[in-house]
Amino acid sequence: MFAYEGESRRKISLLRDFYSSNELSILVMSVQAFNSDNNIINEDRRDDTQGKMIEFIAQTQPVLVLDEPQNAAKYGK
Numbered sequence: 001m002f003a004y005e006g007e008s009r010r011k012i013s014l015l016r017d018f019y020s021s022n023e024l025s026i027l028v029m030s031v032q033a034f035n036s037d038n039n040i041i042n043e044d045r046r047d048d049t050q051g052k053m054i055e056f057i058a059q060t061q062p063v064l065v066l067d068e069p070q071n072a073a074k075y076g077k
Contacts, residue, residue, distance in 0.1 A: 011040060012053065019056040027057070 018027050034041045034054055041053045 012045075015041070015053045015057065019053075019060050027062070 015027075018025055033039060036042065041057075044052055
C-alpha cells in the first residue's frame with residue numbers, strides 16, 4: 001500500500017514504485033493531491049520519467065474508490 005500525501009519531492013519515488021509494480025497495489029491519496037495543475041503529480045517531468053505522474057498512474061488502469069464524493073464538487077473536478 002502506498003500513501004501519497006502532501007507535496008514532497010520524495011513522493012515522486014513512491015509514485016514511481018506504485019506505477020512500475022507488477023503486483024496488486026493500493027495508492028491512497030486525497031483530492032487535493034491532484035486537483036491543481038501546479039501539484040507535483042500534474043507537473044511535466046523532465047527527469048527519467050519524461051511525462052506527468054498522473055499519466056503513468058492512469059496507465060495502470062486503476063480502480064477508484066471515492067470517499068465522500070460530495071466533497072469533490074467543491075474542488076471543481
